Amino acid sequence: MTSQTNPKTPGPRSGAAAPAAAAHRWAVLAICCVAAALLGIDNSVLNYAVPSLARQLDPTSTQLLWIVDVYGFVLGGLLIVAGNLGDRIGRKKLLLIGVTGFGAASALTAYAGSPETLIAARALLGLAGATIMPSTLSLVRAAFTDPKERTTAIGISSGIAAASFALGPVVGGLLLDHFWWGSVFLINVPVMALVLVAGVLLLPESRNPNPGRLDWVSVPLSIAGMFGVIYAIKTAARDGVGAHSAWIAAAVGAASLLVFLRRQTRLADPLLELKLFRNPAFSGAIGANVVTMFASTTLSLGFSLYFQVVRGWSPLTAGLALLPGPLSAAFAAPLCAVLIPRIGRARTVASGLVLMAVSTAGLGMSDTHTGYWQLVPLLVLNGVGIIFTFSVTSDTILASAPRTRTGAAAAISETAMELGGALGIAILGSVLSAFYRSNLTLPGGLSGAQVDAARESVSGGVETGGRLGGTAGLQVADAARHAFVDSLHTTTLIAAAIMTLGAVAALVTLRNVPAVLPEQHEYGAGTGPSSEAPAGQASQSRPLPTA
Incomplete structure (x- = not known):
């Protein structure tokens, strides 16, 4: 049981000041959500601009790969360093530096005149994104010290972040229908300028007052x-x-x-505080995030191809078709604060993973003519499952780390999710491709080059059929579509099984984590006043709930 201060002790604000303080906290959340959402949109929008920029800049195949991948390489490589830097110099300061850099790099990206310039600009975007990601989460964590409010705020932040990834194709499709490819990046500039001004005026500063030497x-x-x-x-x-x-x-x-x-x-x-992993709440939540990202990549990868290649929909239509999932995640986020006190953190996370497993298996059973309205309930179910998992694990990770190390904790969480997603695409993506090739039955009379192109991917198969034309072309394209759908059936069942195992693991690893996590001021302790205070203010003691 954790010790408590006197519940009757008055807080730093009372009376008429309380509504203003509450409004300020929610303003902090809004600013951080906008910054994080723009990162999510930017992360998914590039794929839709690639055909246009490839025609204009004429990059080599190697340059095109670097244009696509360098953002993720730099972002993933710098998250741990950036999170620690925020704890040291101030999370607000680091966020504002990152927002400024992201806006400038977006303008450079939009007007890049050569592949080399575009690669460098995308690397700068990854650098700026690495400073923004952990800063937004840790600032929300610093602003909301009441455990119930904190859980709600982080749930909303997670829901908006989830929705932002699906907004990328929609935003990209709308802009590319009317403007040149650079418009999908130039739109970042005014938004980041707004975040910068609002951040300077409204965000409180917080940092570790005794960070020690940087190694x-x-x-x-x-x-x-x-x-x-x-x-x-x-x-x-x-x-x-x-x-x-x-x-x-x-x-x-x-x-x-x-x-x-x-x-x-x-x-x-x-630089990386391994003591954080001694806390079962922290390590269990990190593990749940990795499993979720690993398995859920099947849907984002597979259904982008399903809608655009198998069904023949435009990128904008495909983006709109996937939107019910992330939107339901955004709207379901506040439910987590209601569920946690009733069924606990372990069961809430496990429920989310079970919902994702059921919806993933159901969506994977789609065929080439499945009606879209049959998929909508499953997409909604999947979005709810995602947010039940991520909002609880994000809150658990941040709440179980000392307030002086929230930047580092957020960085570890984001890094784990990057690795989980990359591993999911590598492993489950390879499984999907392998089953596609084994299921593909091509008609005779094709050249070796045509067979190789059709076996490379479902896109290659459909394009090969289109170039062939006639009856043979229709047979090749239909064979590719049916082989892909069959491979999607098997791969999504594997992903659903992994999510189910993750649900069982969450019940075990998070079983002793209390519904209400008090403020952590030492590793694994929740007693005493915080050693961290907002810049320029003294630390205030406050009532702490019993764990």
Whole structure:
């Protein structure tokens, strides 16, 4: 049982000031949500601009791959460093630096005149995104100290972040229908300018008052390790596990991470605080996030192809078709604050994973003529499951870390999700491709090049059929569509099984985590006043609930 201060002790604000303080907290949430949502949109919009920019800039195949991938490489490699930097220099300061950089890099990206400039601009976007991601979560965590309000706020933030990924195709489709490819990036500039002005005026500063020395040796080790691992996973997913560059990157990344982790155990002020993982609430929530991201990539990957290639819908129509899932996640987010006190955190996370498993299996049973309105309830169910999982795990991760380390905790959470998503695309994407090739039965009379193109992917199969024309072309295209649908059936069942196992694991790992998580001021403790205070203010003691 944690100790409590006197519940009758008056807080720092009372009477007429309370509504103003509450309004200010929700304004902080709104600013952070807008910044995080723009990152989500930007992360998914590029794929829809690639055909247009490829025609204008004429990049080589290698340059095109770097244009697509460099953002994720830099973002994933710098999250841990950026989260720690926010704890040290101030999370507001780091967010405002990142917002400014993101706006400038977006303008550079929009007007890039060569592939090399575009690659550099996308790398700068990844750098700025790495500073924004952990800062938004940790600022929300600092603003909402009441456990119930904090859970609601983080749930809303998670819901909007989930919805933003699906808005990318919609925003991209609308802009590309009327403007040039750079418009999908230029739209970031006024939004980030608005966030910058609002952030300067309204965001409170918070930081670790005693961060200790920054170990400069750990910084390059962390970057090299994360960059190498993410590069290896993405390269293996695209070029196969036999790709030499993937193995070299994996070796460099693994060796760097091993040295980095060993070094962290010996430092008084480590860059990555491994003590966080001693808390079962923290480690259990991180594990649930990895499983969720790993398995849920099947839908985002498979159904983008299903709607656009199998059904022949435009990118904008496909984006709109997927929108019910993320929108339901945004609207269902506040329900988590109601569910947690009634059934607990473990059961809420497990329920979310079960809902995702059921909806994933159901969506995977679609055929080439399934009516869209049959899919809508399953998409809604999937969105609700996602938010039941992510809002609770995000709140658990941030609440179970000391307030002085919320930036680092948020960075670990985001890094784990990046790795889970990359692994899901690499492994389940490979499974999907392997089943597609094994299920594909092509008619005779095709050349070797035509067979290879059709077997490469469902897009290649449909395009090969279109180029052939006539009866043979129709047979090739239909064979590709049916082979892909059959492979989607099997792959989504595998993903659903993984989610079900994740639900069982969540029940075990989070079973002793209380519904109400008090403020953490030491590792694994929730007693005493916080050692961290907003910049310029003294720390205030407040009543703490019993764990």
